[in-house]
Amino acid sequence: MNAAVEVFRKDYRAPDYAVENVDLDFDVRDRTTVVSVLRIRRNGQARADAPLHLDGRGFELLELAIDGLAVAEANVERDDERLLIKQALPQAFSLRVVTRLDPDSNHSLEGLYRSGPMLCTQCEARGFSRITYFPDRPDVLSRFKVRIEADAQRYPVLLSNGNRVEAGEAADGRHYAIWEDPFLKPCYLFALVAGDLGCVSDTYTTASGREVALQFYVDKGNEGRVPHALESLKKAMRWDEQVYGLEYDLDIYMVVAAREFNMGAMENKGLNLFNARFVLASPDTATDADYEGIESVIAHEYFHNWTGNRVTCRDWFQLSLKEGLTVFRDQNFSADLNGADVQRIGEVRQLRTLQFAEDAGPMAHPVRPDSYVEINNFYTATVYEKGAEIVRMLQTLLGRETFIKGVQHYLREHDGSAATIEDFLAAHEAVSGRNLEGFRRWYSQAGTPTVGIDDEYHLLAHTYTLHLEQSTPATPGAPDKKPVPIPIRVAFFDGEGQRIHLPAQPPLMPAPDLILLEDAQATITFEDVKVRPTPSFLQGFSAPVRLQFGYSSDQLVNLLLHESDGFARWEAVQRLMLNAFFELLSGPAGDDTQALLKGLQLLAAQHFDDKALLAELLRMPSESYLAGQLQPLDGEKLAAARDALRLRIAHALTGPLSVWATAAPEDQGAINVGRRALAGIASGYLAATRSTRILDLCRDRAGSDNMTLSYGALVALNDIDCPQREDAMAAFLSRWRHDALVLDKWFALQAGSAIGNGVERTAELLGHPDYVASPNRIRSVLGTFWRENLRAYHRADGSGYRLLAEQVLKLDKSNPQIASRLADGLLGWRGLAAPRDELLRAVLQRLVQQVASPDVSEKIHKALA
Ligand code: ARG
Ligand code: ZN
Numbered sequence: 001m002n003a004a005v006e007v008f009r010k011d012y013r014a015p016d017y018a019v020e021n022v023d024l025d026f027d028v029r030d031r032t033t034v035v036s037v038l039r040i041r042r043n044g045q046a047r048a049d050a051p052l053h054l055d056g057r058g059f060e061l062l063e064l065a066i067d068g069l070a071v072a073e074a075n076v077e078r079d080d081e082r083l084l085i086k087q088a089l090p091q092a093f094s095l096r097v098v099t100r101l102d103p104d105s106n107h108s109l110e111g112l113y114r115s116g117p118m119l120c121t122q123c124e125a126r127g128f129s130r131i132t133y134f135p136d137r138p139d140v141l142s143r144f145k146v147r148i149e150a151d152a153q154r155y156p157v158l159l160s161n162g163n164r165v166e167a168g169e170a171a172d173g174r175h176y177a178i179w180e181d182p183f184l185k186p187c188y189l190f191a192l193v194a195g196d197l198g199c200v201s202d203t204y205t206t207a208s209g210r211e212v213a214l215q216f217y218v219d220k221g222n223e224g225r226v227p228h229a230l231e232s233l234k235k236a237m238r239w240d241e242q243v244y245g246l247e248y249d250l251d252i253y254m255v256v257a258a259r260e261f262n263m264g265a266m267e268n269k270g271l272n273l274f275n276a277r278f279v280l281a282s283p284d285t286a287t288d289a290d291y292e293g294i295e296s297v298i299a300h301e302y303f304h305n306w307t308g309n310r311v312t313c314r315d316w317f318q319l320s321l322k323e324g325l326t327v328f329r330d331q332n333f334s335a336d337l338n339g340a341d342v343q344r345i346g347e348v349r350q351l352r353t354l355q356f357a358e359d360a361g362p363m364a365h366p367v368r369p370d371s372y373v374e375i376n377n378f379y380t381a382t383v384y385e386k387g388a389e390i391v392r393m394l395q396t397l398l399g400r401e402t403f404i405k406g407v408q409h410y411l412r413e414h415d416g417s418a419a420t421i422e423d424f425l426a427a428h429e430a431v432s433g434r435n436l437e438g439f440r441r442w443y444s445q446a447g448t449p450t451v452g453i454d455d456e457y458h459l460l461a462h463t464y465t466l467h468l469e470q471s472t473p474a475t476p477g478a479p480d481k482k483p484v485p486i487p488i489r490v491a492f493f494d495g496e497g498q499r500i501h502l503p504a505q506p507p508l509m510p511a512p513d514l515i516l517l518e519d520a521q522a523t524i525t526f527e528d529v530k531v532r533p534t535p536s537f538l539q540g541f542s543a544p545v546r547l548q549f550g551y552s553s554d555q556l557v558n559l560l561l562h563e564s565d566g567f568a569r570w571e572a573v574q575r576l577m578l579n580a581f582f583e584l585l586s587g588p589a590g591d592d593t594q595a596l597l598k599g600l601q602l603l604a605a606q607h608f609d610d611k612a613l614l615a616e617l618l619r620m621p622s623e624s625y626l627a628g629q630l631q632p633l634d635g636e637k638l639a640a641a642r643d644a645l646r647l648r649i650a651h652a653l654t655g656p657l658s659v660w661a662t663a664a665p666e667d668q669g670a671i672n673v674g675r676r677a678l679a680g681i682a683s684g685y686l687a688a689t690r691s692t693r694i695l696d697l698c699r700d701r702a703g704s705d706n707m708t709l710s711y712g713a714l715v716a717l718n719d720i721d722c723p724q725r726e727d728a729m730a731a732f733l734s735r736w737r738h739d740a741l742v743l744d745k746w747f748a749l750q751a752g753s754a755i756g757n758g759v760e761r762t763a764e765l766l767g768h769p770d771y772v773a774s775p776n777r778i779r780s781v782l783g784t785f786w787r788e789n790l791r792a793y794h795r796a797d798g799s800g801y802r803l804l805a806e807q808v809l810k811l812d813k814s815n816p817q818i819a820s821r822l823a824d825g826l827l828g829w830r831g832l833a834a835p836r837d838e839l840l841r842a843v844l845q846r847l848v849q850q851v852a853s854p855d856v857s858e859k860i861h862k863a864l865a
Pocket of ligand 1: 124125263265266301323376
């Protein structure tokens with residue numbers, strides 16, 4: 001068997017053996033010895049001679065015994081990844097496996113590994129089989145009991161899932177703890193921590209009056225940065241009770257912050273493990289955006305306790321069952337807490353930048369994939385964010401109340417088991433009485449649908465007609481696409497921005513504010529329409545589609561000024577900005593640029609209570625978003641046109657921008673968050689004019705004790721080659737060099753800066769005395785470089801591609817998951833302007849010969865196919 005085999009969803013078979021109990025004993029020394037005793041029972045449907053399949057890799061096997069007798073070599077078949085026991089097995093038996101691990105040299109950060117002062121685990125998706133032989137699949141649910149023994153000085157904190165049932169001293173200055181998890185769980189939710197950590201604790205009283213202990217474990221000295229995460233957790237616990245009627249189910253909830261972590265965080269039962277950047281925050285070290293990120297990731301992992309843990313996934317093809325649903329839940333939580341408009345705009349920006357690009361590239365896959373080579377490659381924007389959009393559409397179609405009942409029904413029906421996306425949809429069908437047959441296609445078809453709309457107004461007849469059509473582009477291996485049901489929220493306005501109310505027309509228009517486009521084409525005619533309407537389509541971004549409509553500039557300015565839906569206003573500016581950007585890409589400023597500037601000037605004259613929304617309306621599209629709009633892509637040209645746009649806006653709005661740039665309060669609090677966002681955006685524009693006054697202001701502000709202000713000022717200076725930038729960056733480095741999370745920001749700024757030779761500078765950053773190869777630092781440097789520094793990354797000599805490829809190759813051996821994330825930057829060669837396409841292809845052709853991990857090689861093979 002080869003490591004890189006393709007797994008297909010259609011090949012799913014229920015497991016032959018159930019593991020009822022898992023008894024683990026971790027003896028932590030220089031190496032860690034793990035004794036695993038499993039109580040196994042053959043499942044009803046299995047043949048009596050069914051072999052026992054176990055997964056395992058990357059450890060030393062010391063013992064393998066069944067009912068106390070060593071398993072004979074002759075009865076075993078094994079390769080690098082698994083082991084098959086073929087001897088005759090009784091219906092129920094015990095399996096004992098003893099393994100030895102070397103966590104200190106495990107740089108994959110999967111299984112048991114070291115992060116600073118602790119040993120910790122990451123098991124999702126298949127990390128548990130790096131610890132011991134086990135059927136490492138999510139549909140095997142067991143009751144876990146864990147004993148950990150370690151040196152009492154070096155590892156005073158010993159944690160695992162569930163309740164601590166016993167603890168005490170052991171010989172030679174060692175101690176132990178025993179943990180029992182009363183809930184059935186798959187092994188990917190197992191977790192263990194042994195470390196020397198600080199602890200911040202609190203309690204939470206559930207709706208039904210049970211007291212839950214909350215404990216946050218962090219590097220010593222960071223305890224003061226825990227309160228925000230702790231408060232976020234309590235808010236999430238309350239929200240899930242109030243909105244979904246879901247209560248926490250154990251007596252203790254623990255969160256551990258790790259310096260080294262491949263992803264954001266992990267929802268292990270009762271013992272979440274977090275990338276420290278999603279736990280630690282204080283006003284001087286974390287930006288307002290960091291605060292929001294923490295709140296949402298804390299909530300996300302908490303919400304998994306029901307959607308993910310109590311009900312888990314049958315197989316990894318169902319990943320979106322827990323991830324799409326849980327992202328949707330955390331998005332709603334954030335919208336309820338911080339305001340729906342800005343939250344939605346952020347979600348759409350992210351979806352369009354990352355997921356639309358993925359869906360248009362060589363790795364395009366359905367939200368429920370049909371096959372994979374490396375499952376870690378499928379923790380994607382498609383599975384997570386598009387998955388959340390599908391759940392949102394379901395809510396739109398069914399109505400919020402029915403939708404919530406559907407989720408509750410699904411949880412009741414499948415509690416304590418492993419379910420499928422089909423089960424989730426069936427629960428909604430049962431509760432609503434609706435048929436979701438066509439809706440299922442959202443899960444099975446890859447590619448972003450396009451909706452094209454034309455309108456026609458008859459002045460004399462007073463009729464207004466909409467022609468709608470949809471199509472989904474071919475994706476690799478899937479040329480033919482069927483229509484999907486697309487909910488399009490609509491509103492209509494007259495030329496002065498007053499709402500026009502047009503009646504519902506079921507079934508195509510089930511409500512006056514909703515079109516449901518189910519077929520490839522549809523037409524709606526409204527009678528008795530006195531003036532030509534300005535339509536606002538896709539309010540709230542009601543479906544993950546590209547919507548094409550020939551808006552005039554006047555219509556867009558109308559929407560920008562008068563729409564009440566925040567997303568729709570933002571979308572109107574985005575369209576104006578894109579039109580201007582394309583104009584500047586190919587020549588001097590003309591009508592489109594004038595229309596944008598005029599619109600922004602009118603916007604600036606309006607009164608805004610929601611400063612955060614105003615900031616979003618003014619923010620320019622990112623380089624990576626623009627990259628998705630430009631085929632073939634010339635990154636240098638793109639960056640130059642974007643710079644020109646920035647400068648135009650700065651000159652047209654100097655007055656209001658100067659006011660906003662100076663109103664930059666340091667105090668926390670929702671109103672000030674908006675003001676700071678606005679100040680950051682405004683100084684970014686103004687800095688482009690190189691006015692000494694603003695450059696000085698930014699340099700001074702970079703020394704602020706409020707990280708949002710400090711970082712915002714550095715962002716504003718970052719593309720301007722001036723002494724103020726040099727001074728501010730140097731001061732920031734020397735102030736924060738001891739603080740890894742803040743230092744990540746400095747590295748990201750350097751890698752993203754437009755000045756000088758960005759390729760050379762990025763290469764130098766990798767050799768900088770303060771550089772360490774932690775996942776966060778790698779992402780700060782190389783992730784920022786390829787995603788947000790298009791001028792450097794896409795240099796016509798190909799040096800940017802070679803730099804990224806070298807690093808991918810280097811990481812391919814130590815940490816394939818991180819290597820594979822970075823490799824995303826190398827996949828889109830087909831969309832590049834010559835000679836870059838061929839340069840990048842040549843880089844890929846060399847790389848594909850050299851990489852070893854299934855993670856990177858799956859992606860490169862698909863990119864070259
Ligand atoms: N389940 C985690 C979450 O909350 C992500 C774990 C991803 N792990 C991985 N190896 N891909 O989204
Ligand atoms: Zn998740």
